[in-house]
Amino acid sequence: MSALSAxxxxxxxxxxxxxxxxxxxxxxxxxxxxxxxxxxxxALTQAQxxxxxxxxxxxxxxxxxxxxxxxxxxxxxxxxxxxxxMLEDFVSPYDATVVERxxxxxxxxxxxxxxxxxxxxxxxxxxxxxxxxxxxxxxxVAGGSSGGSAAAVAARLVPVATGTDTGGSIRQPAAFCxxxxxxxxxxxxxRYGMIAYASSLDQGGPIAQSAEDxxxxxxxxxGFDPRDATSLDKxxxxxxxxxxxxxxxxxxxxxxxFFDSSVDESVRYASHAALAEFEKLxxxxxxxxxxxxxxxxxxxxxxxxxxxxxxxxxxxxxRYGYRTESYRDLNEMYEKTRAExxxxxxxxxxxxxxxxxxxxxxxxxxRKAQQIRQIIADDFREAFRHCDYIAGPTSxxxxxxxxxxxxxxxxxxxxxxxxxxxxxxxxxxISIPVGFDNTGLPIGLQLTGQSFDEPxxxxxxxRYQQVTDWHRHLPKDFS
Ligand code: GLN
Numbered sequence: 313m314s315a316l317s318a319x320x321x322x323x324x325x326x327x328x329x330x331x332x333x334x335x336x337x338x339x340x341x342x343x344x345x346x347x348x349x350x351x352x353x354x355a356l357t358q359a360q361x362x363x364x365x366x367x368x369x370x371x372x373x374x375x376x377x378x379x380x381x382x383x384x385x386x387x388x389x390x391x392x393x394x395x396x397x398m399l400e401d402f403v404s405p406y407d408a409t410v411v412e413r414x415x416x417x418x419x420x421x422x423x424x425x426x427x428x429x430x431x432x433x434x435x436x437x438x439x440x441x442x443x444x445x446x447x448x449x450x451x452x453v454a455g456g457s458s459g460g461s462a463a464a465v466a467a468r469l470v471p472v473a474t475g476t477d478t479g480g481s482i483r484q485p486a487a488f489c490x491x492x493x494x495x496x497x498x499x500x501x502x503r504y505g506m507i508a509y510a511s512s513l514d515q516g517g518p519i520a521q522s523a524e525d526x527x528x529x530x531x532x533x534x535g536f537d538p539r540d541a542t543s544l545d546k547x548x549x550x551x552x553x554x555x556x557x558x559x560x561x562x563x564x565x566x567x568x569x570f571f572d573s574s575v576d577e578s579v580r581y582a583s584h585a586a587l588a589e590f591e592k593l594x595x596x597x598x599x600x601x602x603x604x605x606x607x608x609x610x611x612x613x614x615x616x617x618x619x620x621x622x623x624x625x626x627x628x629x630x631r632y633g634y635r636t637e638s639y640r641d642l643n644e645m646y647e648k649t650r651a652e653x654x655x656x657x658x659x660x661x662x663x664x665x666x667x668x669x670x671x672x673x674x675x676x677x678x679r680k681a682q683q684i685r686q687i688i689a690d691d692f693r694e695a696f697r698h699c700d701y702i703a704g705p706t707s708x709x710x711x712x713x714x715x716x717x718x719x720x721x722x723x724x725x726x727x728x729x730x731x732x733x734x735x736x737x738x739x740x741x742i743s744i745p746v747g748f749d750n751t752g753l754p755i756g757l758q759l760t761g762q763s764f765d766e767p768x769x770x771x772x773x774x775r776y777q778q779v780t781d782w783h784r785h786l787p788k789d790f791s
Pocket of ligand 1: 431432433434456476477478479480481482509616725728
């Protein structure tokens with residue numbers, strides 16, 4: 313991104329020309345299905361205004377650069393579908409805080425990216441608009457739920473995009489597409505206008521080519537928002553200057569649970585090779601344990617559906633979105649609207665969540681899951697007494713084939729086994745590209761830090777990217 317920004321600054325290219333160039337690329341890459349909406353006209357108008365700001369001496373690091381937002385962020389005047397038939401034609405009357413803040417920095421919104429329906433999934437295959445494809449191999453998934461954003465950045469249809477992460481939806485697609493994806497600490501980025509899936513777990517964050525770009529994007533996204541009661545009133549550090557800090561003297565913990573036999577050989581190998589680089593940079597590696605991490609998936613699949621069942625009750629055909637064509641009475645209108653408007657995975661979650669919260673089962677499931685969530689957070693707290701950061705594979709495998717897991721929800725859920733615990737604990741984690749498997753698919757390494765230590769994670773990622781070039785590789789048809 314800094315190269316594009318420098319070209320704009322030197323006047324070698326105008327923002328209008330730059331945006332047109334990316335729009336042409338998007339047009340040529342429609343088979344990836346990375347976008348749900350492309351707003352060429354709006355983007356060119358924004359680009360003209362970015363060029364005027366620059367001419368008047370009001371340009372920042374992001375002014376005039378294209379960006380795409382996951383279609384979960386409300387954007388005024390543009391469709392916001394959340395990957396669902398329920399919101400297929402929904403046009404938001406207001407902007408999400410993230411959208412607003414990025415517009416204020418002068419970024420040009422070129423479109424909204426494909427995603428799993430209501431962010432429920434790990435492959436973008438639950439999207440009402442069809443799956444996104446992985447630019448590294450079009451028969452493979454791009455990951456999910458922010459698969460459209462990851463596919464778009466990997467194919468260089470945009471230099472950066474936003475995503476959201478409830479259990480891994482920024483990091484896993486970043487890993488599958490060879491990108492840098494950061495899930496910030498809970499409360500760091502405003503959720504206002506970000507359609508809620510599981511409110512106590514959801515966080516927005518950047519999907520980028522490098523840690524440097526992720527830092528720039530996070531800088532614009534992060535910060536207190538009085539309109540979101542869960543956003544924290546805590547100063548936002550300078551993420552770019554944090555990149556320059558040294559790695560020497562830091563301790564990285566390797567949880568034995570993250571390197572077990574469920575992990576592909578190639579993923580394990582690349583993770584260890586990356587960790588050896590960190591050692592060369594002066595970090596010390598130490599073995600640790602997160603003994604209850606196996607409980608993360610079952611715990612998540614009680615809490616997330618419970619919150620989702622409540623959040624999704626607003627989609628009833630009355631307020632906004634889809635309404636069934638014909639009905640005899642109000643109840644039938646609700647029933648048919650929800651039966652037709654939601655896809656199968658969303659219905660599964662609503663049923664599980666409603667069940668887990670129902671009288672008589674609340675204590676057995678929901679309360680128990682909350683207790684386990686606490687234990688998982690305590691495991692991290694204990695681990696951070698022995699190390700500064702925790703590292704392991706982002707996902708046990710590289711990108712799987714389209715259709716491979718669609719009939720087996722549990723195996724789909726397991727692709728988030730290493731990412732989900734950071735959401736349960738509310739702590740930040742980043743995925744960075746660390747190599748390729750023998751079929752040429754990217755591999756991601758996850759680094760996890762303590763609450764609000766995004767600067768530390770970005771620094772580790774950046775230092776690694778200064779001595780390696782995995783993040784510079786391009787899928788062959790998109791160079
Ligand atoms: N794959 C997980 C789910 O389906 C997490 C998705 C996410 O992070 N939004 O719920």
